[in-house]
Amino acid sequence: MSAILKAENISKQYRLGKVGTGTLGDDIKRWWYGLRGKEDPFLKVGGVNDRKAKATEDYIWALRDINFEVKQGEVLGIIGKNGAGKSTLLKLLSRVTAPTTGSIKAKGRIASLLEIGTGFHPELTGRENIFMNGAVLGMTKTEIKAKLDEIIAFSGCEMYIDTPVKRYSSGMTVRLGFAVAAHLEPEILVVDEVLAVGDAEFQKKAIGKMQDLSTGEGRTVLFVSHNMASIKTLCQRGLVLDKGMIDFSGEAIESVDHYLLNTKAIPKRENTISEDHRRQKTSKEFQIVKVRSLNENLQQDIPIIFHILIKKNSSLAVPISITGTIVNQSGFGIGSFFSDSIVVNNEEQWVDLKIPNHNLSPGEYYLNFSVANGSLKESNFIIFDQAFESIGFDVLQEKNSGIFIRWNKGWGDIHFDSKLGKYEI
Amino acid sequence: MLKKRNNNDWIYEISPKRKLIEFNFREIWQYRDLLVLFVKRDIVTVYKQTILGPLWYFIQPLFTAVIFTLIFNNIADIPTGNVPPFLFNLAGITAWNYFNESFTKTSNTFTANAGIFGKVYFPRVIMPLKTVIAGLFKFGIQLMILIVFYFYFLIRGFELSPNANLLLFPVYVLMMALLGLGAGMIISALTTKYRDLTVMVGFATSLLMYISAVPYPLSEVSHKVPSLAWVVQYNPLAQIIEGFRYMVLDLGVFSWSGFFYTLGVSVVLFLLGLVVFNRTEKNFIDTV
Numbered sequence: 001m002s003a004i005l006k007a008e009n010i011s012k013q014y015r016l017g018k019v020g021t022g023t024l025g026d027d028i029k030r031w032w033y034g035l036r037g038k039e040d041p042f043l044k045v046g047g048v049n050d051r052k053a054k055a056t057e058d059y060i061w062a063l064r065d066i067n068f069e070v071k072q073g074e075v076l077g078i079i080g081k082n083g084a085g086k087s088t089l090l091k092l093l094s095r096v097t098a099p100t101t102g103s104i105k106a107k108g109r110i111a112s113l114l115e116i117g118t119g120f121h122p123e124l125t126g127r128e129n130i131f132m133n134g135a136v137l138g139m140t141k142t143e144i145k146a147k148l149d150e151i152i153a154f155s156g157c158e159m160y161i162d163t164p165v166k167r168y169s170s171g172m173t174v175r176l177g178f179a180v181a182a183h184l185e186p187e188i189l190v191v192d193e194v195l196a197v198g199d200a201e202f203q204k205k206a207i208g209k210m211q212d213l214s215t216g217e218g219r220t221v222l223f224v225s226h227n228m229a230s231i232k233t234l235c236q237r238g239l240v241l242d243k244g245m246i247d248f249s250g251e252a253i254e255s256v257d258h259y260l261l262n263t264k265a266i267p268k269r270e271n272t273i274s275e276d277h278r279r280q281k282t283s284k285e286f287q288i289v290k291v292r293s294l295n296e297n298l299q300q301d302i303p304i305i306f307h308i309l310i311k312k313n314s315s316l317a318v319p320i321s322i323t324g325t326i327v328n329q330s331g332f333g334i335g336s337f338f339s340d341s342i343v344v345n346n347e348e349q350w351v352d353l354k355i356p357n358h359n360l361s362p363g364e365y366y367l368n369f370s371v372a373n374g375s376l377k378e379s380n381f382i383i384f385d386q387a388f389e390s391i392g393f394d395v396l397q398e399k400n401s402g403i404f405i406r407w408n409k410g411w412g413d414i415h416f417d418s419k420l421g422k423y424e425i
Numbered sequence: 426m427l428k429k430r431n432n433n434d435w436i437y438e439i440s441p442k443r444k445l446i447e448f449n450f451r452e453i454w455q456y457r458d459l460l461v462l463f464v465k466r467d468i469v470t471v472y473k474q475t476i477l478g479p480l481w482y483f484i485q486p487l488f489t490a491v492i493f494t495l496i497f498n499n500i501a502d503i504p505t506g507n508v509p510p511f512l513f514n515l516a517g518i519t520a521w522n523y524f525n526e527s528f529t530k531t532s533n534t535f536t537a538n539a540g541i542f543g544k545v546y547f548p549r550v551i552m553p554l555k556t557v558i559a560g561l562f563k564f565g566i567q568l569m570i571l572i573v574f575y576f577y578f579l580i581r582g583f584e585l586s587p588n589a590n591l592l593l594f595p596v597y598v599l600m601m602a603l604l605g606l607g608a609g610m611i612i613s614a615l616t617t618k619y620r621d622l623t624v625m626v627g628f629a630t631s632l633l634m635y636i637s638a639v640p641y642p643l644s645e646v647s648h649k650v651p652s653l654a655w656v657v658q659y660n661p662l663a664q665i666i667e668g669f670r671y672m673v674l675d676l677g678v679f680s681w682s683g684f685f686y687t688l689g690v691s692v693v694l695f696l697l698g699l700v701v702f703n704r705t706e707k708n709f710i711d712t713v
Contacts (some may be wrong), residue, residue, distance in 0.1 A: 006435075014711060091543075091710070092439065093439075094544075094545065094546055095439055095546035096542065096543055096544065096545070096546060096710055097707065097708055097710045097711055098439065098440070098441050098707040098708055099439065099440065099441055100441060101441060102440070102441075103438055103439060103440035103441075104437075104438070104439040104440070105435035105437065105438050105439075106435060106436060106437040106438075106439075107435055107436050107437075108436060108437075109436075110437065110546075112544075112545055112546065114543075114544045114545065115544040115545075118541055118544045118545045119541055119545075121466055121470055123469075123470040123473045123474070124466065124469075124470065128466075131462055132462050132466060135456070135458050135459035135462050136459060136541070136545055136547060137545060138455075138456070138547065139458075140455075140458050141458040141461075141462075
C-alpha cells in the first residue's frame, strides 16, 4: 500500500538561552536577508541536539533532516531518549508549530493527542466537556452526538457525567479525555505518551482500543512512548531518534532492541572493566581487566572468540574457568557457558575464549563474564571477579540464509540447525 | 500551510512556507462547531459560582455611568444638550465596552491560549473570533439596559428620539468588532515575543477611552481645546462612539466622510491584523 504520510527532510531549529529579549537584532538581520531574497543566515549554523554536551552555538537543531514514510494502517512507534526530538516531531506532525525546513505531506486528516483532555474547562460538566474536547480535536457536533453514549460508556463515568469536571478525580478526568480521543475518526492519529495514566484496567482498555484502531479500522497511528512493552505490542514499525536524527528505522521489535542496546552503549571492540561492571563486591584474586573482541561483526556460522586479560592478585595456584551469559538487546539471557579450566601463572595473562556453534540469529548481543573456580556440583564454586555488560557484538545476516530474506526478530534469538531426512522416532 | 489538491495527491502539506493572507474559510467552516462551543463556554463559565451571576453584566456599566455623570457632568459641567447626562454616558460606555472587551481579550490570544495551542491544531483565528462573538452577547445585554433607561427617561418626559442613522447600527457593530479584532490581533502577535505590550494594553485602553469621546461630545473638544481636537476627530473610535450616540439619541454630529473614514480604517486595521496574526500563528509556540 502507498504511503499515507510522508516526511521529507524536516528540520527544526531552536534558539538556545533566553528567547524573547535580545532576539530583536537577529530578527532584523533575518528580515533584512529575507528582504533581499537570501537564505536565512541562521539556518547555516546550529549545533547537534546533545543534551549533555556544553552548548557551543546559539542555535540548535532539535530535528535534522528527518525522512520517513508511514503506510496506511501501519502503527509506527517513535522511541528515543529524553531530548532526542520525539516531542518536537509530534509537534510538527500535529501542526502545533511549523518545521524550519522540509515538508510533511499527508493523505488524510491528522488528529493529535499530545495531551489528554485538551480544552477541558473545569466549570463545565463531563457531558459538556465531551463536546468541547471532541470539537477541539476536530470532530463535528453531529459526530460527537452519534458517539456520545459510546464515549460515556467507555469512560466509565456515567454517574458523574453531569457534574462539573473540577469535581472529578484526576483519574476520571483522564478516562473521560481518553474516551473522547479513542472515538476520533481521523485517517492518521498521532499519540504521545498518554497511556501512562490511569489504572491497570484502564491502560489495558486503552491499549486494546489502540490495537482495534489500527487492525480493525485500518487507522494509521504514530505512537510515542518510553514503554518498550507497549511499543512492541502495538507497533509494527519503529523509528529511533537520537540527537535529533534518525538513528534506526525498521521493525518495531528491532527498533526497541536497538534503542535498548544503544542506551547501554556497550563497546564492541575493547572494553576496560571498571567497578560499573561489577554487581557485587568480588575478591579480585583473579581480576578481569580487559575484554577484547576481534570480530565484532560476526557471520552466523563463524565461532565467537574473545580475549580476556586476567590479572592475578594473589599467590593462589588454582585453575580458573570462565563462565558467562550471552544477553540479547532486551536484556534477556539467551544462554550460558562454563569453560574448562586453565592455570594462570603470569601476573597478567590473556585468555582466549571460543564459542564454536553459537546458533545465534542475526542481531545485537552482549556478554556478562565471570572468572571462577570449582564446580557447581560440589558447591565449592567461587567467583573471583565479574564483568557485566562487558562487550557487545553483532551477528550478521548470513548471505545464504535459505528461504527467508531477513530474520524476523519475532522468531527468537536462536537459529536452530535443522535437517530433513528419515529419522527413527 | 494547508493546500487542497486533487484526490490522488497529498491532501495536506505542512511546510515552512507561508502566504501573506491566509484566511481559510473552508477550514473555519469545518470547525464551526468548535467556534460555537467556545462562544457558549465563554458566556456560561464567566459567572459560574458567583452569587449575582449575569447581573454583573449590568452592574459594571451602570456604576461607570453613575461615576461619569458625577464627575464629568455634575462637577466638570460638560453639557449634554437635552439628553440626560446619565443616558448620554450609558450610551457611550455601552459602545466603548464592546470595543474594549474585543480588543483586550483578543490582545492576549496567544499568551492566554498557549496551553491549548501547544497541544492541538485548529484554525487559530477561531480564538479571536469567538471573543468578538461572545462579546456580542454581553453587548446585547448592556444594550437592553440602555433601552430600559431610554424608556424610563421618555416616561419622565425627556424628548428623546433616535434618527434614521439607526439603520447603520449593524455597520457600527461591525466596525467596532473589526477595530477590536485588528488591533487585538496585532498586539497578540507582538506579545508572543515582546511581553512589554501586555503591560501597556491595560493603561493604554483606559487612556484611549478619554480620547475617544466617551464621556463628552465631540463638539465639546473643538469648542474648548481646538488645537488638539484633531486627536479626537481622527480617532476612529471617537467617530464610532459619537456616531452611536447620534443614532440613538439624535445628539452630536455625523458626517459621511467621517463614517467612511472609520469604515476604511477598520477594514485596513483588520486585514493588517490578519496578516500579522497569520505570520505568528505558525511558530509562536517556540517563542511564547
